[in-house]
Amino acid sequence: MPDAAVSIRGVKKNFGSFVAIRELSFEIRDNEFFTLLGPSGCGKTTLLRLIAGFESTTDGEIFLYGEEIEKLPPDKRPINTVFQSYALFPHMTVAENIGFGLRMLGWNATDINNRVEQMITTVKLDEFSHRKPAQLSGGQQQRVALARAMAPQPRVLLLDEPLSALDLKLRQQMRAELKALQKETGITFIFVTHDQEEALTMSDRIAVMSAGELQQLGTATQIYEEPANRFVANFIGETNLIDATIHSVNGQQVVCELPGGFLLDARIDNSTAVNTGAQGAVSIRPERLSIVAPDTSQQPTNHQGDHSLLNATLIDTTYLGTDTIYSLKLTEDHNLSVRVQNNNALGSKAIGDTVTVCVEAAQFLAQ
Amino acid sequence: MGQKHRFNVRHYTGFSFMTIVCLLILYLPLLVVLVYSFNDSLSITRWGGFSLRWYTELFTGVESAKFKQAAFNSLTIALSAGVVATLFATAAAIGMVRGGHFRGKTLSFGLISIPIMVPEIVTAVATLIFFTSIGIKLGYASILLAHIVFCIPFAYLPIAARLQGIESSFEEAAQDLYASRWQAFRYVLMPMMAPGILSGFLLAFIISLDDFIITNFIKGAGVETLPTAIFGAVKQGIKPNIMALSTLMLLFSIVIVTLSYLIGRSDSSKATH
Numbered sequence: 001m002p003d004a005a006v007s008i009r010g011v012k013k014n015f016g017s018f019v020a021i022r023e024l025s026f027e028i029r030d031n032e033f034f035t036l037l038g039p040s041g042c043g044k045t046t047l048l049r050l051i052a053g054f055e056s057t058t059d060g061e062i063f064l065y066g067e068e069i070e071k072l073p074p075d076k077r078p079i080n081t082v083f084q085s086y087a088l089f090p091h092m093t094v095a096e097n098i099g100f101g102l103r104m105l106g107w108n109a110t111d112i113n114n115r116v117e118q119m120i121t122t123v124k125l126d127e128f129s130h131r132k133p134a135q136l137s138g139g140q141q142q143r144v145a146l147a148r149a150m151a152p153q154p155r156v157l158l159l160d161e162p163l164s165a166l167d168l169k170l171r172q173q174m175r176a177e178l179k180a181l182q183k184e185t186g187i188t189f190i191f192v193t194h195d196q197e198e199a200l201t202m203s204d205r206i207a208v209m210s211a212g213e214l215q216q217l218g219t220a221t222q223i224y225e226e227p228a229n230r231f232v233a234n235f236i237g238e239t240n241l242i243d244a245t246i247h248s249v250n251g252q253q254v255v256c257e258l259p260g261g262f263l264l265d266a267r268i269d270n271s272t273a274v275n276t277g278a279q280g281a282v283s284i285r286p287e288r289l290s291i292v293a294p295d296t297s298q299q300p301t302n303h304q305g306d307h308s309l310l311n312a313t314l315i316d317t318t319y320l321g322t323d324t325i326y327s328l329k330l331t332e333d334h335n336l337s338v339r340v341q342n343n344n345a346l347g348s349k350a351i352g353d354t355v356t357v358c359v360e361a362a363q364f365l366a367q
Numbered sequence: 368m369g370q371k372h373r374f375n376v377r378h379y380t381g382f383s384f385m386t387i388v389c390l391l392i393l394y395l396p397l398l399v400v401l402v403y404s405f406n407d408s409l410s411i412t413r414w415g416g417f418s419l420r421w422y423t424e425l426f427t428g429v430e431s432a433k434f435k436q437a438a439f440n441s442l443t444i445a446l447s448a449g450v451v452a453t454l455f456a457t458a459a460a461i462g463m464v465r466g467g468h469f470r471g472k473t474l475s476f477g478l479i480s481i482p483i484m485v486p487e488i489v490t491a492v493a494t495l496i497f498f499t500s501i502g503i504k505l506g507y508a509s510i511l512l513a514h515i516v517f518c519i520p521f522a523y524l525p526i527a528a529r530l531q532g533i534e535s536s537f538e539e540a541a542q543d544l545y546a547s548r549w550q551a552f553r554y555v556l557m558p559m560m561a562p563g564i565l566s567g568f569l570l571a572f573i574i575s576l577d578d579f580i581i582t583n584f585i586k587g588a589g590v591e592t593l594p595t596a597i598f599g600a601v602k603q604g605i606k607p608n609i610m611a612l613s614t615l616m617l618l619f620s621i622v623i624v625t626l627s628y629l630i631g632r633s634d635s636s637k638a639t640h
């Protein structure tokens with residue numbers, strides 16, 4: 001098996017007595033679009049700075065293509081960074097900025113020029129090569145930062161929230177461009193963001209972090225459909241989190257008991273082992289719930305052997321154009337949010353009506 | 368939206384009167400010197416018509432050799448003291464601003480900036496005692512040495528202020544792009560600090576050029592700078608040629624200070640983005 005691009009082994013980082021990274025161990029594969037996702041302050045930038053060499057680890061090791069890099073200063077690591085603030089050199093033109101790394105590597109002038117021209121074309125800045133950064137828009141500065149970091153053809157490119165300063169439209173466009181650039185160049189991208197939508201749309205794999213710890217590592221589908229814990233379920237998209245107790249276990253399938261005595265089929269993460277009676281929560285995505293006609297459900301609460309129907313009281317509706325959100329009361333303390341596309345004749349529901357809800361997918365979370 | 372009724376110091380009665388009084392006190396003496404330097408009379412109080420005779424006298428008269436030598440000393444000392452003090456101040460600023468936390472950092476900052484607040488006469492006496500006790504011969508070299516030392520804190524302030532405004536991510540970006548520490552300084556940090564360094568140099572230069580008290584104590588016999596030469600000449604009574612000399616020095620200072628201000632302003636907006 002080929003070496004991982006970056007291997008993080010038991011890395012810890014303290015600033016004085018403050019613990020920024022508690023302990024991280026995972027591998028980033030070669031040629032991968034890898035995303036570090038987590039709320040502000042969870043240690044994403046710190047981890048990038050450890051990989052780039054601006055900080056040294058308190059404990060643990062970082063390997064780059066099988067080589068331990070602790071002793072290498074930043075300028076000896078074949079890794080480049082797109083800084084959150086871009087950090088474009090204000091006294092240099094766009095072309096000089098992009099060529100800086102090549103100049104420091106000792107390339108000759110002709111090669112530098114060719115490569116710079118190629119990069120300028122790649123990021124579509126042909127008319128701007130002689131401008132200073134201050135004369136560019138935010139989006140253009142972002143492209144210069146990208147071109148500057150990619151010009152020396154690093155093995156790993158670190159991107160620290162590169163899109164956060166752009167407006168929505170530009171951000172969406174840049175997502176597609178970044179993704180295409182990564183595929184085209186085959187450079188391993190380690191992309192940092194606190195924006196879950198950005199992470200879901202761009203990444204091959206996502207590491208969800210919180211408070212200096214890894215919460216879950218997986219593809220977009222995995223972390224959305226099968227969140228490992230309450231934090232991930234809550235942080236990625238919208239979800240209903242309802243207290244639950246395990247009723248019976250069958251491999252990855254469990255039946256759990258919800259408040260009000262409902263039984264519900266749910267899946268569990270294959271790394272989690274649970275026993276009957278274990279306490280936890282189920283996560284149900286609002287769009288994985290649907291409201292079914294009351295007459296198709298056989299009262300009382302559940303079908304035998306198909307624990308997927310719940311009864312609840314409608315307390316509010318929110319019309320969103322394409323969808324409608326129904327807020328339901330399951331018990332005194334537990335509400336459910338259901339998202340339904342406005343395409344079928346659901347019939348008008350009045351506040352206070354009892355409705356029957358069908359659960360298409362639920363995930364049991366032990367923590 | 369209530370903005371018209373906002374508190375405004377200009378609405379106090381007597382505000383413009385006080386402003387004019389203050390400006391007069393500040394600038395009237397300078398104005399008198401400026402105007403009377405063009406006076407065609409030996410009197411320093413009566414106007415005898417416009418003339419450039421005192422400027423001619425300054426450059427060709429009996430005292431011209433003395434003043435030329437003093438001007439040469441002043442300029443060369445100010446230039447060398449300015450350059451050397453700026454080098455020290457730049458190194459000190461980088462150590463203080465980029466050195467992270469080290470023991471005695473606050474103490475170091477105090478040691479760098481307190482000399483500005485020490486009464487100059489105390490520095491002068493102390494310097495004289497120090498030089499004589501270690502046996503340094505008083506003269507051009509002792510003046511230069513003293514000027515280098517007391518100019519460092521003045522050069523330090525604008526340089527450190529500039530450096531504080533430059534995020535360390537620029538040097539990190541340079542190192543990330545394969546620049547050694549020296550290359551990161553040479554190609555990124557130094558050009559970005561340049562306006563601060565130039566301001567620091569000009570400030571040190573003007574402070575040195577202007578210094579009288581310390582210079583007067585340690586200059587030794589026979590070596591004069593412009594301020595000490597002017598002082599010496601005035602002791603025998605104020606002649607209008609002193610006014611001409613003072614006017615020239617004033618204009619020179621204004622040019623330097625304006626330059627320093629313009630440099631400081633011109634791209635402080637580009638220090639970060």
Ligand SMILES: Nc1ncnc2c1ncn2[C@@H]1O[C@H](COP(=O)(O)OP(=O)(O)O)[C@@H](O)[C@H]1O
Pocket residue numbers: 015018020038039040041042043044045046047
């Ligand atoms: N040099 C430092 N000294 C002290 N604390 C720091 C330093 N750098 C980061 N931190 C702290 O470490 C935590 C993680 O920061 P960071 O990695 O920048 O978070 P993120 O990029 O995920 O928003 C924050 O609480 C931050 O205040």
Ligand SMILES: [Mg+2]
Pocket residue numbers: 041044045046160
């Ligand atoms: Mg960050």
